[in-house]
Amino acid sequence: MDGDTLYTIGDLARRTGLPVRTIRFYSDSGVVPPTGRSPAGYRLYDIAAATRLDLVRTLRDLGVDLETVRRVLAREITVGDVAAAHAEALDAQIRTLRLRRAVLRAVAKRGSAPEEVQLMHKLAKLSDEERNRIITAFVDETFAGLEVNPDFAAKMRAALPELPDDPAPEQVDAWVELAELVGDPDFRAAVRRMAEFQAEESARGAAPEGMAELTGITLAKAGAAIENGIDPASDAARPVVDELAAAYAGAFGEQDGPDFRARLLHRLEVGGDRRAERYWQLLAVINGWPVPPSMVPVFEWFLAALRR
Structure with a gap:
C-alpha cells in the first residue's frame, strides 16, 4: 500500500484477514472511520486507516475491550498503560489456571469423590492470608493460656503454608490434607495435650x-x-x-x-x-x-x- 492510494473494505479484509463485517462494524462504531467514499458510495480507507485497523486488531486479539481501544486511539490513555493493566490481569488469570490445573491433577491422582473435589478447589484457591489464618487459629488454640517453650511456640507460628503460584499436584494435595488435619478435633486435642504436658514439664523444671x-x-x-x-x-x-x-x-x-x-x-x-x-x-x-x-x-x- 502507498500513501496516496485508497482501499475498499474488501481490500482491507484481504490484507488483514479480518471479515468484511468486522471491519464494517469498526467503521460504523467510529473506531476506524473511512477516509472517504467512492462515487458509488463505497467506503474507502487510506494507509493511516489501515494502520489504525492493524492496531485495533492487535489490541482486540490481546483481550482489550472496544471502549478501551477507542480511548487509546483518542490518546486518552497510552498503549503502555493498557498493556500494564492487561498484563497484570493475565498474571492473575494464569495463576488461577495453574491452580485449577494442579487441583485437577491432584483430583485425578486421589480419585476424589465429588464432595472432596469441591473441598479441594475451595481450599486451594484461598489467599496466602486466608491459609495462614487457618494455621494461626490452630496454633493459637493449641497454646492458649499455656506457658510453653517460647522457641517452640515461635517455630510453630513462623511455619506457615505458602502455596506457590504454580503449585504441583502434590503441594495442593498436601495443603488439603493439612487443612483437614488442623480442622480435626481429635488432632487438635492431641496437640493441646502435648502443649499442656510440655508446659507442665517447664513449670516444674523437668524438661x-x-x-x-x-x-x-x-x-x-x-x-x-x-x-x-x-x-x-x-x-x-x-x-x-x-x-x-x-x-x-x-x-x-x-x-x-x-x-x-x-x-x-x-x-x-x-x-x-x-x-x-x-x-x-x-x-x-x-x-x-x-x-x-x-x-x-x-x-x-x-x-x-x-x-x-
Missing part, C-alpha cells in the same frame, strides 16, 4: 537438656534394632531399652528404674502421635522444603519395647 542429642541416640540405637530385625517384645530388645532409658534418665537428672520408665513411657506416648510429624511433613511439601525422614517407626519401636 530435659540436650533433647536433640537424645533424639539422635534413639534414632541410632532403636534404628539399628529395627534393621537387625529385633522384636521390641523380645529379650534381645532389653539391652537397647536399658541403654536408651539410662540416657534419658541422665538427661532428666534422675535414676533409671521402674518409676522413671513409667514416666518416660507416658512422656513418649503423649508426644508420639504420628500425626504431629505428618503436620511438619505436609508443611515441608507445601513450602518446597526438604521433607525429613520419618522418625515415627523408631520411636514406636522404643515405645513398644518400654511397654514390655
